[in-house]
Amino acid sequence: MKLRYKLFIFDIDGTLTSTNRLIFDSFNHIYDKYFGKILTPKEVIALFGPTEEEIINELFGEDAEEAIVEYFNYYEKNHRIAALHEGIAPLLDFLIEQGAHIAAFTGKGRRSAEITLKELGIFGKIGILISGDDVTKKKPSGEGINKILQFYNLKPEDAIMIGDSTADIKAAREAGVAVASVIWDCYSIDAVRGLNGEMLFNTVDELRGHFNGDEKSIS
Structure with missing residues:
Protein backbone atom coordinates (compact mmCIF):
# COMPACT_ATOMS: atom_id res chain seq x y z
CA MET A 1 0.00 0.00 0.00
CA ALA A 82 -4.91 10.72 30.57
CA ALA A 83 -5.06 8.32 27.64
CA LEU A 84 -4.27 7.83 24.00
CA HIS A 85 -7.21 8.61 21.78
CA GLU A 86 -8.93 5.49 20.52
CA GLY A 87 -7.21 4.11 17.44
CA ILE A 88 -3.99 6.13 17.79
CA ALA A 89 -1.68 3.26 18.76
CA PRO A 90 -2.85 1.05 15.86
CA LEU A 91 -2.58 4.02 13.49
CA LEU A 92 1.03 4.68 14.47
CA ASP A 93 1.85 0.97 14.17
CA PHE A 94 0.26 0.88 10.72
CA LEU A 95 2.23 3.91 9.50
CA ILE A 96 5.49 2.47 10.81
CA GLU A 97 4.75 -0.89 9.14
CA GLN A 98 4.28 1.00 5.87
CA GLY A 99 7.74 2.55 6.25
CA ALA A 100 6.59 6.04 7.20
CA HIS A 101 8.44 8.38 9.55
CA ILE A 102 6.59 9.51 12.69
CA ALA A 103 7.43 12.81 14.40
CA ALA A 104 5.88 14.87 17.18
CA PHE A 105 5.78 18.67 17.21
CA THR A 106 4.30 20.27 20.31
CA GLY A 107 4.26 23.61 22.04
CA LYS A 108 4.61 21.97 25.44
CA GLY A 109 8.03 21.64 27.01
CA ARG A 110 10.25 18.63 26.37
CA ARG A 111 9.97 17.40 29.94
CA SER A 112 6.18 17.14 29.94
CA ALA A 113 6.09 15.85 26.36
CA GLU A 114 8.46 13.00 27.18
CA ILE A 115 6.54 12.17 30.37
CA THR A 116 3.29 11.86 28.43
CA LEU A 117 4.70 9.89 25.51
CA LYS A 118 6.43 7.47 27.88
CA GLU A 119 3.53 7.12 30.33
CA LEU A 120 1.12 6.39 27.47
CA GLY A 121 3.47 3.94 25.78
CA ILE A 122 4.27 5.58 22.44
CA PHE A 123 7.61 7.29 23.05
CA GLY A 124 9.42 4.54 21.14
CA LYS A 125 7.21 5.05 18.10
CA ILE A 126 8.27 8.69 17.66
CA GLY A 127 11.34 9.16 15.49
CA ILE A 128 11.94 12.76 16.54
CA LEU A 129 10.27 15.04 19.08
CA ILE A 130 10.40 18.80 18.68
CA SER A 131 9.02 20.61 21.72
CA GLY A 132 8.60 24.22 22.71
CA ASP A 133 12.06 24.00 24.28
CA ASP A 134 13.66 23.07 20.95
CA VAL A 135 12.71 26.12 18.89
CA THR A 136 13.37 29.84 19.05
CA LYS A 137 9.97 30.59 17.51
CA LYS A 138 7.06 28.55 18.84
CA LYS A 139 3.83 27.62 17.09
CA PRO A 140 2.30 29.10 14.99
CA SER A 141 5.80 29.41 13.52
CA GLY A 142 6.79 26.59 11.18
CA GLU A 143 10.33 26.42 12.62
CA GLY A 144 9.69 23.11 14.37
CA ILE A 145 8.33 21.50 11.21
CA ASN A 146 11.34 22.72 9.25
CA LYS A 147 13.64 21.13 11.84
CA ILE A 148 11.84 17.82 11.38
CA LEU A 149 12.05 18.04 7.59
CA GLN A 150 15.78 18.73 7.86
CA PHE A 151 16.25 15.79 10.23
CA TYR A 152 14.76 13.40 7.67
CA ASN A 153 16.12 15.26 4.62
CA LEU A 154 12.62 15.46 3.16
CA LYS A 155 10.75 18.11 1.18
CA PRO A 156 7.56 19.84 2.40
CA GLU A 157 5.45 17.94 -0.12
CA ASP A 158 6.54 14.68 1.54
CA ALA A 159 4.97 15.57 4.88
CA ILE A 160 1.71 16.26 6.67
CA MET A 161 1.09 17.95 10.02
CA ILE A 162 -1.76 16.56 12.11
CA GLY A 163 -3.11 18.76 14.89
CA ASP A 164 -6.16 20.11 16.67
CA SER A 165 -5.45 23.85 16.79
CA THR A 166 -5.22 26.89 14.55
CA ALA A 167 -1.55 27.16 15.55
CA ASP A 168 -0.93 23.76 13.93
CA ILE A 169 -2.59 24.92 10.72
CA LYS A 170 -0.58 28.14 10.58
CA ALA A 171 2.70 26.36 11.35
CA ALA A 172 2.08 23.79 8.63
CA ARG A 173 1.24 26.42 6.04
CA GLU A 174 4.30 28.48 6.90
CA ALA A 175 6.47 25.38 6.42
CA GLY A 176 4.65 24.42 3.22
CA VAL A 177 3.42 21.01 4.37
CA ALA A 178 -0.07 19.58 4.15
CA VAL A 179 -2.20 19.83 7.27
CA ALA A 180 -4.98 17.65 8.66
CA SER A 181 -7.10 19.15 11.42
CA VAL A 182 -8.55 16.70 13.93
CA ILE A 183 -11.49 17.66 16.12
CA TRP A 184 -12.01 14.62 18.35
CA ASP A 185 -10.63 16.59 21.34
CA CYS A 186 -10.53 20.16 20.05
CA TYR A 187 -11.42 23.18 22.20
CA SER A 188 -11.61 25.61 19.24
CA ILE A 189 -13.59 23.69 16.62
CA ASP A 190 -15.17 26.73 14.95
CA ALA A 191 -11.83 28.50 14.54
CA VAL A 192 -10.18 25.35 13.20
CA ARG A 193 -13.05 24.71 10.80
CA GLY A 194 -12.82 28.30 9.58
CA LEU A 195 -9.14 27.91 8.68
CA ASN A 196 -9.07 24.32 7.42
CA GLY A 197 -12.60 23.09 6.81
CA GLU A 198 -11.55 21.16 3.72
CA MET A 199 -9.24 18.88 5.75
CA LEU A 200 -11.22 18.26 8.92
CA PHE A 201 -11.43 14.84 10.57
CA ASN A 202 -13.82 13.71 13.29
CA THR A 203 -12.28 10.30 14.03
CA VAL A 204 -8.98 8.47 13.80
CA ASP A 205 -10.56 6.08 11.28
CA GLU A 206 -11.41 9.01 8.99
CA LEU A 207 -7.83 10.25 9.26
CA ARG A 208 -6.41 6.82 8.47
CA GLY A 209 -8.66 6.63 5.43
CA HIS A 210 -7.22 9.88 4.13
CA PHE A 211 -3.67 8.62 4.63
CA ASN A 212 -4.63 5.60 2.52
CA GLY A 213 -5.93 7.82 -0.28
CA ASP A 214 -9.66 7.79 0.53
CA GLU A 215 -11.05 11.20 -0.48
CA LYS A 216 -14.41 10.33 1.09
CA SER A 217 -12.81 10.32 4.53
CA ILE A 218 -12.59 14.12 4.56
CA SER A 219 -15.45 15.78 6.48
Missing part, protein backbone atom coordinates in the same frame (compact mmCIF):
# COMPACT_ATOMS: atom_id res chain seq x y z
CA LYS A 2 1.35 3.41 -0.97
CA LEU A 3 0.72 6.18 1.55
CA ARG A 4 0.12 9.78 0.55
CA TYR A 5 3.08 11.00 2.62
CA LYS A 6 6.49 9.84 3.85
CA LEU A 7 6.47 11.86 7.07
CA PHE A 8 3.62 12.24 9.56
CA ILE A 9 4.07 15.03 12.12
CA PHE A 10 1.66 14.83 15.06
CA ASP A 11 0.76 17.35 17.70
CA ILE A 12 0.47 15.70 21.12
CA ASP A 13 -2.25 17.15 23.40
CA GLY A 14 -5.70 16.81 21.86
CA THR A 15 -4.33 14.93 18.86
CA LEU A 16 -2.43 11.85 19.98
CA THR A 17 -3.48 12.10 23.60
CA SER A 18 -6.41 13.02 25.80
CA THR A 19 -4.45 15.14 28.26
CA ASN A 20 -6.34 18.43 28.46
CA ARG A 21 -7.94 17.58 31.82
CA LEU A 22 -4.55 16.56 33.22
CA ILE A 23 -3.03 19.87 32.11
CA PHE A 24 -5.92 21.85 33.62
CA ASP A 25 -5.65 19.92 36.89
CA SER A 26 -1.86 20.30 37.04
CA PHE A 27 -2.02 24.07 36.68
CA ASN A 28 -4.84 24.27 39.21
CA HIS A 29 -2.82 22.16 41.65
CA ILE A 30 -0.18 24.89 41.84
CA TYR A 31 -2.58 27.83 41.43
CA ASP A 32 -4.62 26.61 44.38
CA LYS A 33 -1.53 26.03 46.52
CA TYR A 34 0.19 29.35 45.84
CA PHE A 35 -2.67 31.71 44.97
CA GLY A 36 -5.72 30.05 46.53
CA LYS A 37 -7.40 30.18 43.14
CA ILE A 38 -8.87 27.69 40.68
CA LEU A 39 -8.71 28.57 36.99
CA THR A 40 -11.42 27.72 34.49
CA PRO A 41 -10.39 25.63 31.47
CA LYS A 42 -10.68 28.79 29.36
CA GLU A 43 -8.28 30.61 31.68
CA VAL A 44 -5.75 27.77 31.50
CA ILE A 45 -6.01 27.64 27.71
CA ALA A 46 -5.29 31.38 27.62
CA LEU A 47 -1.89 30.63 29.19
CA PHE A 48 -0.86 28.31 26.34
CA GLY A 49 1.91 29.32 23.95
CA PRO A 50 5.00 29.30 26.17
CA THR A 51 6.15 26.04 27.75
CA GLU A 52 4.95 25.10 31.22
CA GLU A 53 8.21 26.20 32.83
CA GLU A 54 8.11 29.54 31.01
CA ILE A 55 4.53 30.14 32.15
CA ILE A 56 5.32 29.30 35.76
CA ASN A 57 8.53 31.35 35.81
CA GLU A 58 6.61 34.37 34.56
CA LEU A 59 3.64 34.08 36.92
CA PHE A 60 4.96 32.63 40.18
CA GLY A 61 7.86 34.95 40.96
CA GLU A 62 10.06 33.77 43.82
CA ASP A 63 7.93 30.62 44.18
CA ALA A 64 8.52 29.58 40.57
CA GLU A 65 11.27 27.03 41.18
CA GLU A 66 9.24 25.21 43.81
CA ALA A 67 6.03 25.51 41.77
CA ILE A 68 7.74 23.91 38.76
CA VAL A 69 8.68 20.90 40.89
CA GLU A 70 5.12 20.70 42.22
CA TYR A 71 3.66 20.96 38.72
CA PHE A 72 5.73 18.17 37.21
CA ASN A 73 5.32 15.88 40.21
CA TYR A 74 1.55 16.19 39.92
CA TYR A 75 1.61 15.92 36.13
CA GLU A 76 3.66 12.74 36.10
CA LYS A 77 1.82 11.00 38.92
CA ASN A 78 -1.67 11.61 37.54
CA HIS A 79 -1.51 10.14 34.05
CA ARG A 80 -4.25 7.74 35.10
CA ILE A 81 -6.66 10.48 33.96
Whole structure:
Protein backbone atom coordinates (compact mmCIF):
# COMPACT_ATOMS: atom_id res chain seq x y z
CA MET A 1 0.00 0.00 0.00
CA LYS A 2 1.35 3.41 -0.97
CA LEU A 3 0.72 6.18 1.55
CA ARG A 4 0.12 9.78 0.55
CA TYR A 5 3.08 11.00 2.62
CA LYS A 6 6.49 9.84 3.85
CA LEU A 7 6.47 11.86 7.07
CA PHE A 8 3.62 12.24 9.56
CA ILE A 9 4.07 15.03 12.12
CA PHE A 10 1.66 14.83 15.06
CA ASP A 11 0.76 17.35 17.70
CA ILE A 12 0.47 15.70 21.12
CA ASP A 13 -2.25 17.15 23.40
CA GLY A 14 -5.70 16.81 21.86
CA THR A 15 -4.33 14.93 18.86
CA LEU A 16 -2.43 11.85 19.98
CA THR A 17 -3.48 12.10 23.60
CA SER A 18 -6.41 13.02 25.80
CA THR A 19 -4.45 15.14 28.26
CA ASN A 20 -6.34 18.43 28.46
CA ARG A 21 -7.94 17.58 31.82
CA LEU A 22 -4.55 16.56 33.22
CA ILE A 23 -3.03 19.87 32.11
CA PHE A 24 -5.92 21.85 33.62
CA ASP A 25 -5.65 19.92 36.89
CA SER A 26 -1.86 20.30 37.04
CA PHE A 27 -2.02 24.07 36.68
CA ASN A 28 -4.84 24.27 39.21
CA HIS A 29 -2.82 22.16 41.65
CA ILE A 30 -0.18 24.89 41.84
CA TYR A 31 -2.58 27.83 41.43
CA ASP A 32 -4.62 26.61 44.38
CA LYS A 33 -1.53 26.03 46.52
CA TYR A 34 0.19 29.35 45.84
CA PHE A 35 -2.67 31.71 44.97
CA GLY A 36 -5.72 30.05 46.53
CA LYS A 37 -7.40 30.18 43.14
CA ILE A 38 -8.87 27.69 40.68
CA LEU A 39 -8.71 28.57 36.99
CA THR A 40 -11.42 27.72 34.49
CA PRO A 41 -10.39 25.63 31.47
CA LYS A 42 -10.68 28.79 29.36
CA GLU A 43 -8.28 30.61 31.68
CA VAL A 44 -5.75 27.77 31.50
CA ILE A 45 -6.01 27.64 27.71
CA ALA A 46 -5.29 31.38 27.62
CA LEU A 47 -1.89 30.63 29.19
CA PHE A 48 -0.86 28.31 26.34
CA GLY A 49 1.91 29.32 23.95
CA PRO A 50 5.00 29.30 26.17
CA THR A 51 6.15 26.04 27.75
CA GLU A 52 4.95 25.10 31.22
CA GLU A 53 8.21 26.20 32.83
CA GLU A 54 8.11 29.54 31.01
CA ILE A 55 4.53 30.14 32.15
CA ILE A 56 5.32 29.30 35.76
CA ASN A 57 8.53 31.35 35.81
CA GLU A 58 6.61 34.37 34.56
CA LEU A 59 3.64 34.08 36.92
CA PHE A 60 4.96 32.63 40.18
CA GLY A 61 7.86 34.95 40.96
CA GLU A 62 10.06 33.77 43.82
CA ASP A 63 7.93 30.62 44.18
CA ALA A 64 8.52 29.58 40.57
CA GLU A 65 11.27 27.03 41.18
CA GLU A 66 9.24 25.21 43.81
CA ALA A 67 6.03 25.51 41.77
CA ILE A 68 7.74 23.91 38.76
CA VAL A 69 8.68 20.90 40.89
CA GLU A 70 5.12 20.70 42.22
CA TYR A 71 3.66 20.96 38.72
CA PHE A 72 5.73 18.17 37.21
CA ASN A 73 5.32 15.88 40.21
CA TYR A 74 1.55 16.19 39.92
CA TYR A 75 1.61 15.92 36.13
CA GLU A 76 3.66 12.74 36.10
CA LYS A 77 1.82 11.00 38.92
CA ASN A 78 -1.67 11.61 37.54
CA HIS A 79 -1.51 10.14 34.05
CA ARG A 80 -4.25 7.74 35.10
CA ILE A 81 -6.66 10.48 33.96
CA ALA A 82 -4.91 10.72 30.57
CA ALA A 83 -5.06 8.32 27.64
CA LEU A 84 -4.27 7.83 24.00
CA HIS A 85 -7.21 8.61 21.78
CA GLU A 86 -8.93 5.49 20.52
CA GLY A 87 -7.21 4.11 17.44
CA ILE A 88 -3.99 6.13 17.79
CA ALA A 89 -1.68 3.26 18.76
CA PRO A 90 -2.85 1.05 15.86
CA LEU A 91 -2.58 4.02 13.49
CA LEU A 92 1.03 4.68 14.47
CA ASP A 93 1.85 0.97 14.17
CA PHE A 94 0.26 0.88 10.72
CA LEU A 95 2.23 3.91 9.50
CA ILE A 96 5.49 2.47 10.81
CA GLU A 97 4.75 -0.89 9.14
CA GLN A 98 4.28 1.00 5.87
CA GLY A 99 7.74 2.55 6.25
CA ALA A 100 6.59 6.04 7.20
CA HIS A 101 8.44 8.38 9.55
CA ILE A 102 6.59 9.51 12.69
CA ALA A 103 7.43 12.81 14.40
CA ALA A 104 5.88 14.87 17.18
CA PHE A 105 5.78 18.67 17.21
CA THR A 106 4.30 20.27 20.31
CA GLY A 107 4.26 23.61 22.04
CA LYS A 108 4.61 21.97 25.44
CA GLY A 109 8.03 21.64 27.01
CA ARG A 110 10.25 18.63 26.37
CA ARG A 111 9.97 17.40 29.94
CA SER A 112 6.18 17.14 29.94
CA ALA A 113 6.09 15.85 26.36
CA GLU A 114 8.46 13.00 27.18
CA ILE A 115 6.54 12.17 30.37
CA THR A 116 3.29 11.86 28.43
CA LEU A 117 4.70 9.89 25.51
CA LYS A 118 6.43 7.47 27.88
CA GLU A 119 3.53 7.12 30.33
CA LEU A 120 1.12 6.39 27.47
CA GLY A 121 3.47 3.94 25.78
CA ILE A 122 4.27 5.58 22.44
CA PHE A 123 7.61 7.29 23.05
CA GLY A 124 9.42 4.54 21.14
CA LYS A 125 7.21 5.05 18.10
CA ILE A 126 8.27 8.69 17.66
CA GLY A 127 11.34 9.16 15.49
CA ILE A 128 11.94 12.76 16.54
CA LEU A 129 10.27 15.04 19.08
CA ILE A 130 10.40 18.80 18.68
CA SER A 131 9.02 20.61 21.72
CA GLY A 132 8.60 24.22 22.71
CA ASP A 133 12.06 24.00 24.28
CA ASP A 134 13.66 23.07 20.95
CA VAL A 135 12.71 26.12 18.89
CA THR A 136 13.37 29.84 19.05
CA LYS A 137 9.97 30.59 17.51
CA LYS A 138 7.06 28.55 18.84
CA LYS A 139 3.83 27.62 17.09
CA PRO A 140 2.30 29.10 14.99
CA SER A 141 5.80 29.41 13.52
CA GLY A 142 6.79 26.59 11.18
CA GLU A 143 10.33 26.42 12.62
CA GLY A 144 9.69 23.11 14.37
CA ILE A 145 8.33 21.50 11.21
CA ASN A 146 11.34 22.72 9.25
CA LYS A 147 13.64 21.13 11.84
CA ILE A 148 11.84 17.82 11.38
CA LEU A 149 12.05 18.04 7.59
CA GLN A 150 15.78 18.73 7.86
CA PHE A 151 16.25 15.79 10.23
CA TYR A 152 14.76 13.40 7.67
CA ASN A 153 16.12 15.26 4.62
CA LEU A 154 12.62 15.46 3.16
CA LYS A 155 10.75 18.11 1.18
CA PRO A 156 7.56 19.84 2.40
CA GLU A 157 5.45 17.94 -0.12
CA ASP A 158 6.54 14.68 1.54
CA ALA A 159 4.97 15.57 4.88
CA ILE A 160 1.71 16.26 6.67
CA MET A 161 1.09 17.95 10.02
CA ILE A 162 -1.76 16.56 12.11
CA GLY A 163 -3.11 18.76 14.89
CA ASP A 164 -6.16 20.11 16.67
CA SER A 165 -5.45 23.85 16.79
CA THR A 166 -5.22 26.89 14.55
CA ALA A 167 -1.55 27.16 15.55
CA ASP A 168 -0.93 23.76 13.93
CA ILE A 169 -2.59 24.92 10.72
CA LYS A 170 -0.58 28.14 10.58
CA ALA A 171 2.70 26.36 11.35
CA ALA A 172 2.08 23.79 8.63
CA ARG A 173 1.24 26.42 6.04
CA GLU A 174 4.30 28.48 6.90
CA ALA A 175 6.47 25.38 6.42
CA GLY A 176 4.65 24.42 3.22
CA VAL A 177 3.42 21.01 4.37
CA ALA A 178 -0.07 19.58 4.15
CA VAL A 179 -2.20 19.83 7.27
CA ALA A 180 -4.98 17.65 8.66
CA SER A 181 -7.10 19.15 11.42
CA VAL A 182 -8.55 16.70 13.93
CA ILE A 183 -11.49 17.66 16.12
CA TRP A 184 -12.01 14.62 18.35
CA ASP A 185 -10.63 16.59 21.34
CA CYS A 186 -10.53 20.16 20.05
CA TYR A 187 -11.42 23.18 22.20
CA SER A 188 -11.61 25.61 19.24
CA ILE A 189 -13.59 23.69 16.62
CA ASP A 190 -15.17 26.73 14.95
CA ALA A 191 -11.83 28.50 14.54
CA VAL A 192 -10.18 25.35 13.20
CA ARG A 193 -13.05 24.71 10.80
CA GLY A 194 -12.82 28.30 9.58
CA LEU A 195 -9.14 27.91 8.68
CA ASN A 196 -9.07 24.32 7.42
CA GLY A 197 -12.60 23.09 6.81
CA GLU A 198 -11.55 21.16 3.72
CA MET A 199 -9.24 18.88 5.75
CA LEU A 200 -11.22 18.26 8.92
CA PHE A 201 -11.43 14.84 10.57
CA ASN A 202 -13.82 13.71 13.29
CA THR A 203 -12.28 10.30 14.03
CA VAL A 204 -8.98 8.47 13.80
CA ASP A 205 -10.56 6.08 11.28
CA GLU A 206 -11.41 9.01 8.99
CA LEU A 207 -7.83 10.25 9.26
CA ARG A 208 -6.41 6.82 8.47
CA GLY A 209 -8.66 6.63 5.43
CA HIS A 210 -7.22 9.88 4.13
CA PHE A 211 -3.67 8.62 4.63
CA ASN A 212 -4.63 5.60 2.52
CA GLY A 213 -5.93 7.82 -0.28
CA ASP A 214 -9.66 7.79 0.53
CA GLU A 215 -11.05 11.20 -0.48
CA LYS A 216 -14.41 10.33 1.09
CA SER A 217 -12.81 10.32 4.53
CA ILE A 218 -12.59 14.12 4.56
CA SER A 219 -15.45 15.78 6.48
